[in-house]
Amino acid sequence: MRSTFHGLEVAKRSLFTQQAALNTTGHNIANANTRGYTRQVVNMVAAKPIEAFGLNRTTIPGQTGMGVEFSSITRIREKFLDDQFRNENKSFGNYAIQQDTLEKLEKIVNEPSDTGIRTVIEDFFNAWSDLSKSPENADGRKIVREQALALTDAFNHTAKSLQDLKDDLTENVNIKSQQINSIIRNIAQLNGEIQRIEGLGDNANDLRDQRDLITDELSQMINIRVTEGAGGYQVVMGGVELVTGMVPQELEPADLQAYFESGDLNSGEVFGMIHSRDHFVQGYIDDLDKLVDKLANGDMEVTLPAGSVLPEGRTLNGVLYAGATRTLTEDTKVTVKGLNGLHQLGYNFSSEPGGLPFFTNADGSTDNIKAGSITLNRELADNPTKIATSMRMVTQDGEETVVRGNNSLALLFSQVRDSRINFGTEADPDLATVDSYFRSVVGQLGIQAQEANRQLANSKTLVDQVDSRRQSVSGVSLDEEMANLIKFQHAYNAAARNMTMIDETLNKVINGMGIVGR
Numbered sequence: 001m002r003s004t005f006h007g008l009e010v011a012k013r014s015l016f017t018q019q020a021a022l023n024t025t026g027h028n029i030a031n032a033n034t035r036g037y038t039r040q041v042v043n044m045v046a047a048k049p050i051e052a053f054g055l056n057r058t059t060i061p062g063q064t065g066m067g068v069e070f071s072s073i074t075r076i077r078e079k080f081l082d083d084q085f086r087n088e089n090k091s092f093g094n095y096a097i098q099q100d101t102l103e104k105l106e107k108i109v110n111e112p113s114d115t116g117i118r119t120v121i122e123d124f125f126n127a128w129s130d131l132s133k134s135p136e137n138a139d140g141r142k143i144v145r146e147q148a149l150a151l152t153d154a155f156n157h158t159a160k161s162l163q164d165l166k167d168d169l170t171e172n173v174n175i176k177s178q179q180i181n182s183i184i185r186n187i188a189q190l191n192g193e194i195q196r197i198e199g200l201g202d203n204a205n206d207l208r209d210q211r212d213l214i215t216d217e218l219s220q221m222i223n224i225r226v227t228e229g230a231g232g233y234q235v236v237m238g239g240v241e242l243v244t245g246m247v248p249q250e251l252e253p254a255d256l257q258a259y260f261e262s263g264d265l266n267s268g269e270v271f272g273m274i275h276s277r278d279h280f281v282q283g284y285i286d287d288l289d290k291l292v293d294k295l296a297n298g299d300m301e302v303t304l305p306a307g308s309v310l311p312e313g314r315t316l317n318g319v320l321y322a323g324a325t326r327t328l329t330e331d332t333k334v335t336v337k338g339l340n341g342l343h344q345l346g347y348n349f350s351s352e353p354g355g356l357p358f359f360t361n362a363d364g365s366t367d368n369i370k371a372g373s374i375t376l377n378r379e380l381a382d383n384p385t386k387i388a389t390s391m392r393m394v395t396q397d398g399e400e401t402v403v404r405g406n407n408s409l410a411l412l413f414s415q416v417r418d419s420r421i422n423f424g425t426e427a428d429p430d431l432a433t434v435d436s437y438f439r440s441v442v443g444q445l446g447i448q449a450q451e452a453n454r455q456l457a458n459s460k461t462l463v464d465q466v467d468s469r470r471q472s473v474s475g476v477s478l479d480e481e482m483a484n485l486i487k488f489q490h491a492y493n494a495a496a497r498n499m500t501m502i503d504e505t506l507n508k509v510i511n512g513m514g515i516v517g518r
Contacts, residue, residue, distance in 0.1 A: 007502040010067035014495035017044055017068045021488040024073055025481050032476040036213030038075040039476045040205050045071050075205050079228075081470040082212065086219035086226065088466055090267040092459040093220035097272030099452040101169070101280055106449055108161045109284070111442040118438060120154045123147050125417040132410035135389040145384040148376045152359070155292055159372035162285045169277035174253045176221055176270050181250040183218045184235070187211060188248040191232025195246075222268040238264025280448065287441045288371040290423060295434055296359040296369045297338040299422045302415075304332045305408050308391040309400075310345060339416065340366060346388030346409035347402040355388035355409075356380060 021042040031037040047066035110116045127147040131140040190211040197204040211233060218224055218235070225236045231245030240259060242249050251259075259265040260274045304310075308328045310321040316334040336342045340357040348355060357366045358380065362373040380386050389410040392403035416434070423437050424430030432440070 005506070006064060007505075008499065010065070011495055011499035011502055013047060013067040013069055015492060015499065017042070017070050018488050018492035018495055020070050020073070022485065022492060025484050025488060028476045029478065029481050029485075032478055032481075036209050036216070037476065038077050038205070038209050038212070038474045039481075040073055040075055042070045043072045043074060044068055072203055073205065074203055075208060075474070077212075077474050078470070081466060081473065082216075083226070085463070085466045085470055086216060086224065088459065088462045089216065089219045090223045092456070092463045093269035094267045094272040094275075095452060095456040095459045097269050098276050098280070099449070099456045101165070101272075101276035102445070102449040102452050104165055105162075105280060105284060105445055108158060108165065109442060109445060111438075117154050117158060118435065118442075120147075120151050121434060121438070122417070124151045125414055128410055129414035131389060132407040132414055135407040135410050136404040138385060141384040141387045141389075144387055145376065145381060148358070149381065152374045152376055155288065155371040155374050159285065159288055159370070162281055162288070163372065166277050166281045166285070169273045169281065173256060173270060173273050173277075176273070177251055177253045177256055180218065180221055180270075181248075183214045183221075184242050184248040184250060186214055187218075187233055187235060187243045188246045190214075191243070192246040195232055220269060222270050223266055238262075238266065240264050284441070284445070285371070291434070291438060291441070292359075292371045292374050293369045294421050294423050294437075295338055296340050296357075296374070297366065299335050300338060300342075300416065300419045301333055301335050302342060302412050302419060304328055304334055304345070304391070304412075306330045306332075308332075308345075308408055309393040310391075314345070338421070339413070342409070342412060342416070343388055345391065347390045347393065348386045348388045349402065349404060350386070356386060 021044070024040050024042050028039045045068070047069045049065050111118060113119070124144075124147045127140075127144045131137070131144050134140055190207055194204040194207050194211065197207065215224075215226060215233065215235070222237050224242070227234045227236075229245075233243060234241070234245070235243040238259065240249070242251070256265060256270055257274065260271060265271050265274075306328050310316070310326045310328070312322055312326060314321050314326075316336070336345065340359060343355040343358040346355045356377050356379055358377060359369060359374055360366050360377050361369055362375055364378065375381075389408075390402050390404060390406035391408035392406035393400045394403055395401075418433055420431040420433055421437070422429045423432055
């Protein structure tokens with residue numbers, strides 16, 4: 001015969017299992033909007049059937065079932081989608097930083113506009129053109145001085161803004177290294193906690209969600225590959241092990257720079273910061289420095305008009321001009337060293353032999369002039385009458401006197417805007433005007449920004465697509481959970497009704513049988 005209380009055990013197990021399912025469904029509903037949460041399910045199995053107690057084998061056909069049990073509560077998650085998401089997420093982080101950096105560069109360069117460097121350069125040459133119309137006018141020289149100072153201020157400000165952006169990217173790398181180390185430590189700690197809990201036979205679902213969430217965040221910062229072993233997640237960046245079991249390998253900013261150079265760091269936000277800093281920002285700093293230095297000292301070809309009197313002992317194109325040869329008898333093409341070399345061929349009001357260098361660094365040096373330190377020669381800024389405009393001298397009573405009304409040098413200065421300067425090297429010349437060179441730099445920036453926007457849009461689409469697929473598997477659907485809630489509730493009510501029926505049956509057996517004849 002079978003156990004009298006068998007039905008109670010079956011009903012009890014059903015109640016416990018359906019209650020666990022209801023609680024898990026409630027947990028899913030409660031975390032429907034929780035970032036990184038993975039929906040959980042109760043895995044129900046039929047309980048192992050057993051023979052009636054005290055018998056070796058029942059003579060009743062078949063086995064008596066023992067109801068239902070739940071073997072585990074697990075997450076619904078696909079590792080393939082996690083790996084795919086992290087692989088796309090690193091590219092998204094990289095392009096997001098590049099796009100942001102190039103957008104800031106566009107704001108700094110501010111071209112085309114009426115207030116950018118091109119406008120200031122144009123105003124500078126226009127001032128020389130106006131001065132050439134009245135070279136003996138002191139006010140015209142003051143205007144040239146002010147336009148020159150405005151030009152150097154524009155270069156200084158742009159260079160400072162570029163350097164500030166470069167410093168900001170360096171500081172962001174330092175901050176990201178701290179965030180990376182914090183995540184690495186947390187992953188190692190969660191590995192230990194998950195291993196301890198699951199060693200007791202339970203599933204650490206919520207802790208696994210936390211670990212996956214911060215791993216996703218890490219994948220946007222640096223390129224990582226994640227594998228799961230007996231000790232938990234192993235996180236690797238290129239050939240560098242960041243997390244092995246409960247042991248984290250923290251990174252310093254210098255380490256990130258070294259791994260960037262070695263190729264172990266090849267994507268993610270940190271890669272984007274270093275690449276943007278060293279390639280984009282530094283590239284435009286170098287371009288601006290080259291523009292400034294070549295404008296001041298670069299090789300440019302000018303045509304000196306006949307009748308010009310060169311300073312004594314000046315050598316141009318390998319020809320020494322001294323004595324009577326100083327006076328040119330015909331138009332002569334020569335190569336001068338930028339505006340500095342051109343200005344030194346002229347004369348100011350005081351008839352000094354040769355002008356001063358027009359531009360210098362802030363420390364007064366004229367070699368390798370930088371955009372961040374270029375300034376108008378201090379002597380010219382303090383005394384604009386020293387700005388040379390004339391290339392003619394007359395001799396009176398044995399003394400040479402400048403022809404103040406001559407505008408040869410002022411005209412040559414105004415024509416430099418159309419002169420082709422060698423922005424390359426002697427072995428690899430790159431001849432271009434100041435305007436065309438700067439336009440090429442601005443055009444390059446526009447193309448790079450456009451490409452970064454395109455790459456970011458494509459990467460965002462891929463990330464959203466993979467994440468949508470992942471959410472369709474792992475995310476909580478309130479409609480589905482409400483349907484499950486009703487289903488498990490009805491099952492629980494039925495199990496409770498079954499237990500009530502067994503209770504009434506046993507009550508009849510225990511209290512209503514065997515009382516005949518009393």
